[in-house]
């Protein structure tokens with residue numbers, strides 16, 4: 001599907017319509033599950049909102065969405081209602097802490113992980129309606145290297161890989177980076193060391209991953225920061241709050257705020273690459289590419 005098919009009126013809109021606003025899209029990924037992706041996504045999003053950014057968090061863990069559970073929200077509608085045409089994206093968005101907008105996923109809805117091209121196109125249009133009001137889109141994806149996960153990662157500008165200090169977390173993070181580099185040409189990654197004792201341990205963990213990547217791949221890994229193992233985070237999870245909101249002075253909350261300070265310094269995407277419409281467009285195209293590769 002070409003850009004002109006999806007957005008026949010894009011050039012016209014750029015000339016006459018409201019100015020398109022660049023939106024920074026950052027995806028939070030990991031090789032292995034349970035390393036803290038959803039907690040990073042939620043707390044980074046809330047911290048970015050608190051910095052004055054207009055942030056939307058997309059729960060793209062379509063098999064097992066749990067952003068809403070983590071925040072104690074009970075969305076009545078989700079993306080499946082957008083896909084079947086019964087609701088607009090604006091109608092399904094729920095508000096989180098600090099004005100954060102959340103697009104809830106649909107737990108257990110297997111078909112959400114396999115959208116048809118038509119459904120994808122519907123999602124593009126839905127997102128393009130929202131881009132006027134946004135600075136940042138944070139995408140929380142499932143673990144691993146499934147087709148859906150790869151599509152979201154390839155469509156994003158900034159790829160954040162969360163690791164913790166377990167051999168399987170490091171080997172699975174390496175496997176993810178390897179696939180993204182060798183099969184999809186990605187070469188820049190941000191790394192968050194999670195559940196570490198202190199920032200020194202966070203750096204050591206980052207170097208472990210960077211060393212193996214340096215040896216076998218032509219990629220650059222940037223240490224975005226470290227989040228300590230924090231019982232306050234567990235307490236906040238149990239009470240269904242973001243730790244940055246419930247315990248703002250706790251070690252993990254301070255680390256998340258520092259991560260947000262790092263992210264706000266990332267340069268805004270230039271050219272058309274920065275528009276939300278193109279993020280969703282890339283999503284479709286990468287999905288198509290993977291499908292083509294799978295069924296060739």
Ligand SMILES: Nc1ncnc2c1ncn2[C@@H]1O[C@H](COP(=O)(O)OP(=O)(O)O)[C@@H](O)[C@H]1O
Nearest residue numbers: 033034035036037038039195228229230233237
């Ligand atoms: N920094 C941390 N300190 C303590 N517990 C953490 C931390 N990060 C994550 N956890 C815990 O690890 C578990 C998995 O986190 P989650 O964000 O759901 O991971 P993922 O989305 O990668 O599967 C949760 O029970 C969460 O409370």
Ligand SMILES: [Mg+2]
Nearest residue numbers: 037038061066
């Ligand atoms: Mg998760």
